[in-house]
Every structure is written in structure tokens, then in C-alpha cells.
Amino acid sequence: MIAGTASDAIVLDSPAARARAYLGLTIATACWASAFVLGKVALREMTPLVLATWRYVVATLVLVPFVVRARAVAPPSRALSAGVIGPLAVMVVTGGVLYPWLFLASLARTSAANTSLLIALNPILTLLLSPLVGERLVRKQVLGALLAFAGAVVVISRGNLDELLALRIDTGDLLALVAAACWATFNLTSRLVVGRLPAATVNLAVYAGGAIALGLLGLGDDPVTQLEHATLAVLGAVVAMAILSSVVAGQLFLDGVRDAGVGRAVVFIYLVPVLTAMLSVIVLGEQLSGAQLGGGIAVLAGLLLTTRGSAR
Numbered sequence: 001m002i003a004g005t006a007s008d009a010i011v012l013d014s015p016a017a018r019a020r021a022y023l024g025l026t027i028a029t030a031c032w033a034s035a036f037v038l039g040k041v042a043l044r045e046m047t048p049l050v051l052a053t054w055r056y057v058v059a060t061l062v063l064v065p066f067v068v069r070a071r072a073v074a075p076p077s078r079a080l081s082a083g084v085i086g087p088l089a090v091m092v093v094t095g096g097v098l099y100p101w102l103f104l105a106s107l108a109r110t111s112a113a114n115t116s117l118l119i120a121l122n123p124i125l126t127l128l129l130s131p132l133v134g135e136r137l138v139r140k141q142v143l144g145a146l147l148a149f150a151g152a153v154v155v156i157s158r159g160n161l162d163e164l165l166a167l168r169i170d171t172g173d174l175l176a177l178v179a180a181a182c183w184a185t186f187n188l189t190s191r192l193v194v195g196r197l198p199a200a201t202v203n204l205a206v207y208a209g210g211a212i213a214l215g216l217l218g219l220g221d222d223p224v225t226q227l228e229h230a231t232l233a234v235l236g237a238v239v240a241m242a243i244l245s246s247v248v249a250g251q252l253f254l255d256g257v258r259d260a261g262v263g264r265a266v267v268f269i270y271l272v273p274v275l276t277a278m279l280s281v282i283v284l285g286e287q288l289s290g291a292q293l294g295g296g297i298a299v300l301a302g303l304l305l306t307t308r309g310s311a312r
Helices: 015-042 050-074 077-109 112-119 122-133 139-157 161-165 171-193 198-216 224-230 230-261 262-284 290-307
Strands: none
Touching: 015 262, 050 077, 050 198, 050 224, 050 230, 077 161, 077 171, 112 161, 112 171, 122 139, 122 171, 122 262, 139 262, 161 290, 171 230, 171 262, 198 230, 230 262, 262 290
């Protein structure tokens, strides 16, 4: 049921608190966007599965000292750990293993445009299902998310109506839809965990589990040999992806879910294709079409509508 007020579980009446939460989410999306540009560099010499594996391995190694230090300062109680172990396991399976696996499998069977368009359903799915984790749907949130989704679709498709009309659901597209559902499940479950465990601990579990699973799946691609033969530029891209789009973005996104609620936090994901297009123009010299510019404006308008006012 759509209510006229925001979630009772979240209070962001302070302008400073709102600004802090939304700034963190904006930085997170910028870090995710950078992964698309850095990924193009790394994929010159690495297969997608191997790239994902080493990205998660590096992210795990970066997070370990932070988690060890945090546990030394404030060891978690046994009761608290037991209360989150189930939701955390769901996050590891859906976000660390199934989502990247299904995403890559989808890319192998359908176009990148189709995959991106279908994955873009994730924030909408998350928002509509957010009452399952104690948040209330707000009318303007739904309208804002739909506007941002429409803008993201225009940016991803470059305004090509023929591409949208030609979208057909085949095996690869079904895998993309399941991937979007896995990501939405990860987002929703994070709402049950972020208030009880540090974000670094949550991300360490997700990336460590993902590194092991993806490493096993990618054994046929010989990940060690690919790493040994990688150039410094590719190694730098992998490390940058791990730090920016995994560690930093993961931390800021979970903080945003904790402080602003999952319904508001996920809509910021629609900034990713907009920022990716901008970075592609700056770094890769690609062209930005008028349709993409209009789509970006729609995304920003949707975000403003979604985050406007206090979050209570």
C-alpha cells in the first residue's frame, strides 16, 4: 500500500544528515560508474570472470585490516552475530556469488544493452518490495523512481527507440532479470543487517565469499596465468576497481541504506549510467547524444523528487 509519508524506521530531519547520506550515495554511484571505464581497460587482457575474481580478491585484502581493527575496538556480541548470520548469508549468496555470475552469464548470451536495461529494474523492484523490511512506500518516491528509471533507459539505449522495441526476452534476458532480482534481494536484506554490523564487516563477507565462488567458476580461464601476464595498466585498473567500486562504494551504499533507507538509497543507482556516459566522454572520447543528456536530466529530476523533504 502506498502511503503519503515516508518510512517510520528512518529519521533524517536534519539537513546535515540528509546532505551527508545523499552525498555518500552520490560518491558511491560515481565509484560504480568508474568501474565501467576501468573495466574496459582490464578486459583487454582478462576474461570477465577472472576480472571479477581478482577484483573481489583485492577488495577482500583491503578490507581485512579494517575489520580486524574494528573487532579489536568493539567485539560483536554473540547474540548480535547470531541475529544477523542468516541475512548476511543471503547477502553473500545473492550479492557476492549469484549476481556477478548471472550478470556475466547474461552478457555472454545477449547484448550489453539488453542486460543493462533489464538490470535497471533492480531499484524499482527494491523500492516496491521495501515494505517487506519495514519501510513504507511513499507516492513521490515511486513517481521519482519511475522518472529516474525512464531517464536511465534513455541514457543506456542512447535514445534509440528501435533498440527498445527490438527487446525480446530470451535465455540471456531471463538471466539478466534473475540477476536484477538477486541484486534487489541483496539490497533489501542489507536493510536488516546495516544497523547491527559495520559496513566493512558486511562487505568483507560478501567479497570473500564472492572471490571463492567466482574463482572456482573461473578456473577454466586460468586466472593465475592471466594475472601473471597482465600489464601494469591492467593491474592498476583491477586495483582501482576493487578500491573504488567495491570497497568505497560498498561502504557508502550500506551507510546510505542505514541512514536514508533502502527505498531512497537504491534510486541513486540510476545515476550510474549517467555518470558512466560522462566519464566515457571525458576519458574515452565518446560522444554524448542529446537524448542521453535529456535522460540524465530526467534521472536528476527523479532523484530530487525521491529525496525531497525529510525522511521519517
